Amino acid sequence: MTRAYNFNAGPAAIPLEVLEQAQAQFIDYEGAGMALMEMSHRSATYEKVNQEAQDLLRELMNIPDNYKILFLQGGASTQFAMIPMNFLSEGKAGAYIDTGAWAGKAIKEAKVIGEAVVAASTKEDSYMRTPKASEIVVPENAAYVHLTSNETIGGVQYKTFPEFANAPLIADMSSDILSRPIDVSKFGMIYAGAQKNLGPSGVTVVIVREDLIAESPKTIPAMLRYDTHAKANSLYNTPPSFAVYMVGLVLKWIKGKGGLAALEQYNLEKTALIYNVIDESNGFYVGCANQEDRSTMNITFRIKDKDEELEKKFIKESEAAGFVGLKGHRDVGGLRASTYNAVPLESCAALAQFMKEFQQRNS
Incomplete structure (x- = not known):
């Protein structure tokens, strides 16, 4: 067959080598006589897939030991709500840097949950740039500062990231995670839908500092609490097992590159x-x-x-x-x-x- 020149914004291109490897293992995964999608997520085989993907991501991104790696569902859009639900305690505000459509959606969702303030915005420039550090005003009661590292619609990307002494930085990296080295220790949390650089749609990667999720609020459902998934090693409920497997293959491909x-x-x-x-x-x-x-x-x-x-x-x-x-x-x-x-x-x-x-x- 002739492969298309695929410039889709997401779901997007997956390495041909990865697709071919998945094809070869699709019906019979490593001699098990069944596909990975048919296996229990409690099996030793899947637990190995889950752990290998985490270990590879930690290696490639040089993720410190005091960060948890979670494989969740619901895309970045669910994270827009989970972040304020877990981190906006009474008297605290979420500080958001508004650089376009996806940042705007995160702000809108946060306002449903609690207090959200716009710390900086490039709306007057049609979202065609990122704000300078001097333009960012973070309130004293900020629980976190949120930014979108790359805006897929406007085509705008942070080249360097701002730092804040009194509030952890949270970044939606759905469209540029693993495209370049970054210092994970500068962030309290990084999250990304997989369907652009990590693999197929269906799984969302969350990299979060352990102290931030030590005890999520008991007032929100278990499935929306980060500590639920951290304690269960992303196996609290049935995971998107095939998508996690594909992420692991993509990570191996990146390492090979x-x-x-x-x-x-x-x-x-x-x-x-x-x-x-x-x-x-x-x-x-x-x-x-x-x-x-x-x-x-x-x-x-x-x-x-x-x-x-x-x-x-x-x-x-x-x-x-x-x-x-x-x-x-x-x-x-x-x-x-x-x-x-x-x-x-x-x-x-x-x-x-x-x-x-x-x-x-x-x-």
Whole structure:
């Protein structure tokens, strides 16, 4: 079969080698005579899968020993509610940095639970940049500071992270986790839906400092308490076992690529192919995000004068040429290429060539 040039924003590309390995083990997992999906999550076989995935993630991200790794369900959207439910005690406020659609959804959900304040916002700049540290005002009663490390819709990404002395930093890294090395110890908690850089949809990774979840409030349901899942090693209820297995395979693939430092350079090389076409197009293509805040995961751009008819033509012709997922998000329009870890260099080179040729035909 011919593989598509997959630039979907999520669910997104999974490494071909991982898919082939999963295919080979799909019906008969390691000689068990059954698929992993058919096995009890209490079995020694699945417990090994669960633990190996945790151990690999800890190794690749250099996660300190005083952090728990949880495999949960419900996506980042459930975390938007779980975070304030677990951390907003009486008299405390959640401080949120508003950088776009996903940060906005986290803020909206937090306000349902308790007090949430906007510590900084780039709304006046159409969410096309990240705020400077001097713009962030954190209230004294902040229980935590929350940010979205990479906004998939706007294509904006933090290059460095702010630090706060009196409140732990919590980051939604759904769309750029494992794309580069980070210092986990600078965060109280990191969470990410798997369906962009980690594997298939269905599992959400939470990396959280143990002292923050030592005793979750007894006033919320057990399934929504972090300590419930930490004490049970993510096996309190039936987990998304196949998705966790796939995450483990992706982590092995990342390790085989040389780890996060090597992957970061690979991602920069990939995205440079496309950004260079935009920057050298003499205004035919226009990047949306401020140059210093451009994402290496989601490249957002328009065609000159926001020509929607020409953009529709671009989408139609790109799809005919085998490209998938280049239409911008419905809320903002335009064009977007999501270049997550599993998107190969060859796909980015093919897109860059297509963009050049499209410009030549339509200038």
